[in-house]
Amino acid sequence: MPKISDIVKLKSGYANFVELKSDFEEIQKNAGRMAMYRPTKAHRVAFERICRGLYQPNDKKFYLLSGSYGTGKSHLCLMTANVLSRSSGDPEIAGFYENYVKLDPEKAKLLNNIRKDGQYLVAICDYHSGRHFEDVVMKAVFEACEAKALNTGVETEFDEAERKLAEWEQKGEKGDIRNFYQDFIKALESGAPGLTVDQLRAGLKNYDSNMLEQFRTAFKAMMGGVDFQAQAGNLIPILKKLVKNQAFKERFKGLAIFFDEFQYTLENRAYAKNVLHGFMETICKNETNVLFIGCIHKDFESYADRFSKDDAAVMSARINQVDLLNEGIEEIIGAIVETDKKSNVWNKEIAPKTGVFDQLVPPCKSLDLFPWIEDVNRIRERVLEDIYGVHPMALSCLLNLSSEIGSDARSTFTFFSGDVGGEKGSYADFIENAEVTVAGGKLNLYTVDQLFTFFKKELSQKNPELRELQRQFVNGFYASMDALRKAVEGELLGFQEDERIQVLRTILIYQLCQIPTSLENIQFGLYCLSNSEKHQIKEYLKDLVKNGAVFFRQQSKTYELAASTGEDPYDLIARFVADTKLHPSDTVAAFLEESGGKRLSEYSEAKGYNLPFGEDKRFCIRFVRAKDLGDALWEGIRTDYEESRNKQASSFEGTLVYVLCEDEGEINVARAAVKTISDDNVAMAVPHAPQPFTETLLRVKACLHYLPPNEAEKISAQTESRLRDIFENHEDGYLPTLQHVFRDIMEGSGACWYWQGGKVLVDKPRQSHKPADMLCDELFKKRCRIKHPDLNFCHDEKWRIGKNTALKQAVGVLLEAEKVLIDNGNPDNHGEKRYLEKVLMKGAGALKKSGSEGRVSYFACETDPAKLHDDFPVLKELCDRLANINPGETFSVGAFLEDAKDAPYGVGGTPLMLSLAHVIRAYGERLIVYKDSTKMVEQPLRYYDDLVKIVSDPAAKTVFVVREITQAQITLIDLVAKAFDAPPLKHGETRSLNSA
Secondary structure, eight states, rough: OBBBBGTTOOOGGHHHHHHHHHHHOOHHHHHHHHHHOOHHHHHHHHHHHHHHHHHHSSSOOEEEEETTTTHHHHHHHHHHHHHHHSTOOOOGGHHHHHHHHHHOHHHHHHHHTSSOOOOOOEEEOGGGOOOOOOHHHHHHHHHHHHTTTOOOOOOOOHHHHHHHHHHHHHGGGGSSSSSSSHHHHHHHHHTTTTTOOOOOOHHHHHHOHHHHHHHHHHHHHHTTTTOOOOOOOHHHHHHHHHHHHHHHHHHOOOEEEEETTTHHHHHHOSOOHHHHIIIIIIIISSSSEEEEEEEEEOTTTHHHHSOOOOHHHHHHHHHHHOOOOTTTTTHHHHEEEETTSSSSSSSIIIIITHHHHHHHHHHHHHHTTTTTOOOOHHIIIIITTTTTTTTTTHHHHHHHHHHHHHOSSSHHHHHOOTTTTSSTTSSSHHHHOOOOGGGGGGGGOGGGHHHHHTTTTTTTOOOOTHHHHHHHHHHHHHHHHHHHHHHHOOOOSSSGOOOOOHHHHHHHHHHTTTOOOHHHHHHHHHHHHHHHHHHHHHHHHHHHHHSSSEEETTTTTEEEOOOSSSHHHHHHHHHHHHGGGOOOHHHHHHHHHHHHHGGGEEEEOOOOHHHTTOOOOEEEEEEEEEEGGGGHHHHHHHHHHHTTTTTTOOOOOOOEEEEEOOOOHHHHHHHHHHGGGGTEEEEEEEESOOOOOOOHHHHHHHHHHHTTTTTTOOOOHHHHHHHHHHHTTTTTTHHHHHHHHHHHHHHHHHEEEEEGGEEEESSSSSSHHHHHHHHHHOTTTOOOOOOOTTTSSSSSOOOHHHHOOHHHHHHHHHHHOOEEEEETOOOSSSSSIIIIIIIIISOOOOEEEEETTEEEEEEEEOOGGGGGTTTHHHHHHHHHHHSSSSSTEEHHHHHHHHHHHHHTTTOOHHHHHHHHHHHHHHHHHGEEEESTTTOOOOOOOHHHHHHHHTTTOOTTOOOOEEEOOOHHHHHHHHHHHTTOOOOOTTOOOOOOTTTO
């Protein structure tokens, strides 16, 4: 059996839709389009409404051309731009007026008279840039001036900034006082790492407000706090000057600004509210010769929920929405769908059965499915035959759905086009797989219910774009599906194969398209021709009513989908969001609680820095709003750091501050605050792009408010199920979305990190721990470089509570043993091997072998800093300080310990215990230990616990005094020992004052 695709071909080339800016600027292609253009009725109505602003200057000339994707908005804008840029007598546009005369002679004459002389300056905005409205419009206007060689002398802030840089560059070293250009480059590098002055200047020439802001920041920095004072204002005064300029008026009647795909600007709020409102009122309404034409895919009300009620009201009052309706749409579709009526398949399989079309035409007229087509013969030919394979009710509903709930990916255009179509449920998919006839020989047509598959995503309960009534219908559909599912439990036929689902889908689509859901209409939409087919649909509806899936309204003889049980989840969420009393008082804390949860760590470990030598450096994490940056914050951070130093388990080396910026304004505030960072162990992340979270956070809180175990109010099981899916669905749930924002912030790869004085630490780090690594590199220039399992831990407390057995063994040898020794028969985890050999002997070079007995080696302790290795800086520093104090002078042990814990050493208790034990042993009786600087009471340090008390006490007042013992004193002691018959000394022993 042949397929429909055997007689229908799709002109995929038609998918090359109008690219307004480039097509207008390409002269030959533009002229060809104008000559061929035959505007449909809908296009003529919209075009004539826009042209009213040319002869009614008080008209609100901020026009929004509204129409679903593929209805020819861009094409119409291209024609309008041509009409405005040329007088009606221009030969290049003659073909357009000739075609218009054939369609509507009276209106053609009016338009010809309106445009009989003069031209408008046409500025076409680049919607691809993603930049703010004011930047895009200004760039378009001045590019149009440049293209027309129009020099009005009107300057912008961008021009003034670029002129200043050019002036500085030219002067260079010849400047009277300083090289301003080089100073500016240095200030730019400091405040915006990675941004070159050439890139900034290119941005200024491109009217990029972000680049202008970077210029202002660098200018202020190099000028010692003096702001850049520009003479030009923003977009509004600049455009006012332009259209009143004599050079402009001599050449142009006015200014026409075109902004295709303007819905992106509305959706992303990519505009300054005061500028956009002022542009609508001051420019488009009050200036008689300025028009703005923007294109949107849906009714303006569809975007209004993104604004506050006041903003929406202001904008609605200042715009003129021009609806591009479906009149003539069959001509556009006919340009895509090419039906071969001369083919053998048509003549053999279809032509003999085209009588069915005569049955389909009358309902098309009675239901007014195509109100712009008055001739029934035209419906039969242009709709049923030329757009072959689509049931007329399905086509009518498609046009309606494309306007109401469609998107770029789901529209009349994408439904038919082979290039961007082919999706399941599309026309391209249907003709490729559908045979020409179905069982019984009936022609195969695409029916209304199949549209559900094409628009499945848009008809989801989770579609936030649905308006209130639309959502009610969609919720009702799924309630009906639930009722049907319960009714068919236990039946042999699978639920998904149940043909009653087709009926429910048809009712849903009718409700969305405002088509009466009568039995006859449902039968018509489902292509019921025979009595048996009609009877089957009637029986299906009876079953659905009986099962509670559908309600029959006796008065209107129509069917309605089941009422959704319980309140709509989106209504619950909206109610929560509107009630500010329910909002968290601390949004930052709430954000961290919900997005980070139990996984949120207090610290960021410097993993890259720690790895080589086994360290545990870390930084406390803080999240703050841009408005909270300043001296009070830095003081609080400093206090927390000081208080933590004495609690090793919870101590940290510094603080990483993540600034939460939800808009450009907050980013600018944060960038301005980086210079106030006063401490060298604090770094701050400022994102390059806004990271909004409050709106999603409130929706997360709303879901938690209604879901168990909170259950602020009783909700139905169905509502709970839907609310939970909205809350936690891994693809688009509110909670995963919020967690994704948090992960982006924590990764820090989209931020620039600053530290003391606003210096750049790192920009866009690829690893989340990179800022901590680099801050450690800046702080700890005298780190210990001995690889060891635990020597370099700062936050380990085993040494303090006596659980580091190996350290106790090593310190015990140094403090208590007759000789310093290493028994090579001990395992590697024994203190003599783990610390004395690995650290003091091999790592620091502080133990010099003096002899051996079997497997035991004996050592002398070295204190000469010149002979010690650099890999154990804290021991070398201790020995150096002791070597340089005068006899009788006190050495504050507590002060040294605090210095050693801080930068540039950053050591913990283990290396300090080892270092102190080493010098006590090395100095022997030359070292006297006192409890404090009064030197009244000695404090012998003979055991491990004695050292622990000093190292763990930040208020320790212990002091060392080094006394000088001469050779004569040593000789005298030996003589005294011999006189009293003291036993002879063993190898390596020396007499002490105490032993004497």
